[in-house]
Amino acid sequence: MNNIESPFVFGRKVTGESFTDRETETQRLLNNFNNRINTILISPRRWGKSSLVKKAGNMAENEGLTVLFIDAFSLRDPSEFYATLATGVLKATSGKIELWIDMVKRFLSRLTPKFSFGADPLNSFELSFELDEIEKGYREILDLPEKIADEKNIRIVICIDEFQNTALFQDSLLFHKRLRSAWQEHQQVTYCLYGSRQHMMAALFEKQSMPFYRFGENIFLEKIQMNDWIAFIRERFSATGKNITDEMASKIASTVDCHSYYVQQLSHLVWQRTYHTADDTIYNHACLDLLSQNEILYLRETELLSETQLHFLKAVAAGITENYNSKKVMSEYKMGTSANISKIKKALQEKEIIELSNNKIDFVDPVYKLWFKRKILKMDL
Ligand SMILES: Nc1ncnc2c1ncn2[C@@H]1O[C@H](COP(=O)(O)OP(=O)(O)OP(=O)(O)O)[C@@H](O)[C@H]1O
Ligand SMILES: [Mg+2]
Numbered sequence: 001m002n003n004i005e006s007p008f009v010f011g012r013k014v015t016g017e018s019f020t021d022r023e024t025e026t027q028r029l030l031n032n033f034n035n036r037i038n039t040i041l042i043s044p045r046r047w048g049k050s051s052l053v054k055k056a057g058n059m060a061e062n063e064g065l066t067v068l069f070i071d072a073f074s075l076r077d078p079s080e081f082y083a084t085l086a087t088g089v090l091k092a093t094s095g096k097i098e099l100w101i102d103m104v105k106r107f108l109s110r111l112t113p114k115f116s117f118g119a120d121p122l123n124s125f126e127l128s129f130e131l132d133e134i135e136k137g138y139r140e141i142l143d144l145p146e147k148i149a150d151e152k153n154i155r156i157v158i159c160i161d162e163f164q165n166t167a168l169f170q171d172s173l174l175f176h177k178r179l180r181s182a183w184q185e186h187q188q189v190t191y192c193l194y195g196s197r198q199h200m201m202a203a204l205f206e207k208q209s210m211p212f213y214r215f216g217e218n219i220f221l222e223k224i225q226m227n228d229w230i231a232f233i234r235e236r237f238s239a240t241g242k243n244i245t246d247e248m249a250s251k252i253a254s255t256v257d258c259h260s261y262y263v264q265q266l267s268h269l270v271w272q273r274t275y276h277t278a279d280d281t282i283y284n285h286a287c288l289d290l291l292s293q294n295e296i297l298y299l300r301e302t303e304l305l306s307e308t309q310l311h312f313l314k315a316v317a318a319g320i321t322e323n324y325n326s327k328k329v330m331s332e333y334k335m336g337t338s339a340n341i342s343k344i345k346k347a348l349q350e351k352e353i354i355e356l357s358n359n360k361i362d363f364v365d366p367v368y369k370l371w372f373k374r375k376i377l378k379m380d381l
Helices: 023-034 049-062 078-093 097-107 131-152 163-168 172-183 198-206 226-239 246-255 260-273 280-303 307-317 327-332 338-350 366-375
Strands: 039-042 066-071 114-117 125-128 156-161 189-195 217-220 354-357 360-363
Touching (some): 023 039, 039 049, 039 198, 049 066, 049 156, 078 097, 078 131, 078 156, 097 125, 097 131, 131 156, 131 172, 163 172, 163 189, 163 198, 246 260, 260 280, 307 338, 307 360, 338 354
Antiparallel strands (some): 114 125, 354 360
């Protein structure tokens, strides 16, 4: 239809023009970074944590802090974590190989890390540690940023994305205890831990028995509000010479329940089909596109459900949000006993398929819910 690049971005961190709102949250994070308050940021998937922390982190850098981003998603064990941390800290605080070697000698004296260099040593150097070394020297690695910050008279912010992934490490409890006891001593280093499995993150940071209890300020990211989305969608359309009414923009945001990723995806699909002005026909087609583009994921998610979980979800999709224990609901949706129901609920919450808010149960993923209604309940939308 045209060759202009879409003004809507989804599936990666958004910056600049593609990033909207979140002013209060950005400021709150920035304040925490400046005031050395550790932050834990939690939300369901794809609401915008990574983009937000990146934005606040970049602003903190402009204000003179040294900011380091680590993604724990692909780390499999503590030694990979320690290696990534040490490498990241060295890279963020110095641009010279000689200085890294010097710092390693002085600050990691109990360890003999392996250095490996790629073609461009400044960007592709990595440290690694032998497993048995870590046992003797983990504390030195954890204290490395604090030592360097002290010596260079700088302040460091360490942002760790997908932090909940570290809970899957073997002996994660011990590992977390070690992190907590080192990090709470740090004066010059601030930590920002964030991640998407809400359930796992909450288990790490809200249980009194867990090492990270009261580690910092817990922030639950809210959704971006309807009015901000409307303004954003209209502006993005007009920036590319197309039109959309407030009403249509609001329809997009409400269809996907203001879910950040999906607002951008559905907006893109409407934008793509629009020549001059978005209308209802375009919107309806775009909604079908949205469902079909995500269908593989939803099918997979649905295949993994047990029979009773499927029945339970049918009840939720049909609009029943409470009183699952009533005889009528239990028999209509073939859910067995009420003991069964609490098990089903728990399992579906752990899978992050449903969430409980204000004592009402709903799908976590608004578009999965739409798809489910259409394909499983055969409802017209
Ligand atoms: N502030 C924002 N303004 C506009 N769109 C946003 C914003 N934040 C997030 N999005 C949209 O949501 C998508 C997901 O954002 P991001 O990756 O930051 O979320 P996340 O919560 O870290 O996701 P995940 O749970 O997958 O880690 C982005 O690709 C973008 O489409
Ligand atoms: Mg993320």
